[in-house]
Amino acid sequence: MPMPKLKTAIVDDHPIVIEGLKSLLSNETNLKIVGGFYSGEALLSYLDSHALDLILLDITLPDMNGIELCQKIKAVSLTTCILILSNHTERSIIMQAIQNGASGYLLKNSSIEELRHCIIEAVNGQICYSREVMEIISRPSKNELLGSPRLTRREKEILALIAAGKTSQVIGQELFLSPLTVDTHRKNLIQKFGVKNVAELIMVAVQQQIL
Amino acid sequence: MPMPKLKTAIVDDHPIVIEGLKSLLSNETNLKIVGGFYSGEALLSYLDSHALDLILLDITLPDMNGIELCQKIKAVSLTTCILILSNHTERSIIMQAIQNGASGYLLKNSSIEELRHCIIEAVNGQICYSREVMEIISRPSKNELLGSPRLTRREKEILALIAAGKTSQVIGQELFLSPLTVDTHRKNLIQKFGVKNVAELIMVAVQQQIL
């Protein structure tokens, strides 16, 4: 009995990429490209009236990001397989994508073979990464290495106000706190980051992308 | 007399993009794609033995960036037309590309029509941007608007030391200056940036890419 072809869609804001994928996958015997979409909304409205087996998804889209779109697709059609095809190499984005229902993650400079391989794995229920993505995942993130201190809600709030040039007095007034309390938080921030003063604090916080 | 087809090459580290462009441009009557390359070196060694009329070039390449490659191409073959096809929207990168010999700049999410149009303009000796790129160029850069203050050598030096968490005393010792002098520079920095204290100073300096 002949296997029915997987109904596949591509979502990417780059026409060139859509055309490229269509062309690359046109010879595949196990799938059929039924649509290319430039935005998340376009895909979602298509999904309202059509079933899809596989979606190749970019992270950067004009109307929403791919992570959100992942959630929405899965809410509508849980059995649809999603493969992310993106240029983003940040560990956190990869992790978020998987946690939101993606079955795999490839970089756009992946080879055709990798793409083919990941599609097969994904529709078989496996989660599959391209080689480069695998490397990114397996090495601990900078934050884990450097041990970025975890900040409490209050600390983050006060850190932002310090970075805005406000003194403990002013911050206290804005947050309805004693300036002495603000001083304590400030002190804890400096200690947690292991820095000497606010100047260094701001610098390090920016470098660690907390600010 | 039939116009000879333009010998065209594509340089991009994404196989998908190369295939996409090949497919998109396969129906064009005025050009012929003679090669797709994943790296700058690959293109350059091809150029040693073959002439090219047009090159579609990505900025991000594994071995060198597109700006450098532009220079090198022009050094070898001045008559070859170069069109940049990139995702980078930074004004400075666009400007650099043009200054290094590119005849145009398109974003990868450009439409096929824009691409076609820019190719025609470029081979006719015009410089041509896609609509979005045009907008980026015509709006003044953030720095121009905010008027980043120009800092003197000493001020930059001291700013960096402040950002490292050093006090005026310590900085004075390191630079063989009176701490009072350092205080003066610190004062001037705060004034030039129009901020309230060092915390805000560091924040703004980072945002304006001075740190």
Added chain:
DNA sequence: TTTTATCTACCCATTATTAGGTATTTTTTG
């Protein structure tokens, strides 16, 4: 429910920064 973490607030003492100046000596540049 008990422990743990967070948020709150204060004490004391020292050091650093900020704001307002002025002023001389070097460099740079037109």
Added chain:
DNA sequence: CAAAAAATACCTAATAATGGGTAGATAAAA
């Protein structure tokens, strides 16, 4: 060379930040 810009250094006085604590209240997790 003359003028402008930069670098140097000081004065005074007020305000802010830092380092060392302690400790009660509240909220969240085990």
